[in-house]
Amino acid sequence: MWILFALLAAISAAVVVTLSKAGIKHVDSSLAFAIQSVLILIVSWSVVIVQGNLPDVSRIERRVWIYLIIAGVVTCLSSLFSFRALKLGNASQVSPITNASLLFSVILAAVFLKEKVSWQVIMGALLMVAGAIIIAVTKE
Known part of the structure; x- marks a missing residue:
């Protein structure tokens, strides 16, 4: 089953690159990422709530919080770098490098x-x- 989800993630990532490149033609790359981030926040917490996993937040260990927070910061940096690269280059060249x-x-x-x-x-x-x-x- 993991292969299916991995393929769906790959297809989704390709769509994100294409739509993001189209969306940042006349917008600053950081602003475009900030707009997408708000939607990511809304959708991800909605999924957590719908799945009934919200009470699990209080059971997360401190070490896990640290890993997740650092990973979140790095995710933001990665996306900011990717958006900037897309702003400056062609999606067909940027995507393979990323x-x-x-x-x-x-x-x-x-x-x-x-x-x-x-x-x-x-x-x-x-x-x-x-x-x-x-x-x-x-x-x-």
């Missing part, structure tokens, strides 16, 4: 989460990064 995060995710998962990483995963991640670079430097 998705080079795959390689960094593999490295961080191995170092900090102690996940086992096979040579196939490393090779696949390197090939994806190489592909992203080729796409990004291609002249139109």
Whole structure:
């Protein structure tokens, strides 16, 4: 089931890139992100409430709060950087570079989460990064 959700996330991310690029043509990238962030906040808390998970907030451990807060700050920075890159570049070139995060995710998962990483995963991640670079430097 995780593969289905991962594919849905990938498709959603592609739609977000396309719509965001269209939306920031005549708007500052930070302002565009702020507008989207308000909607993200409303939708995400609505899902929590509808699923009945709101009482779980009080049961979250302090260490988990720290991880989630830091991840939230980094998510904001990532989105701000992505929006700025989209403002300055073509979506078809920016998106592959931002998705080079795959390689960094593999490295961080191995170092900090102690996940086992096979040579196939490393090779696949390197090939994806190489592909992203080729796409990004291609002249139109």
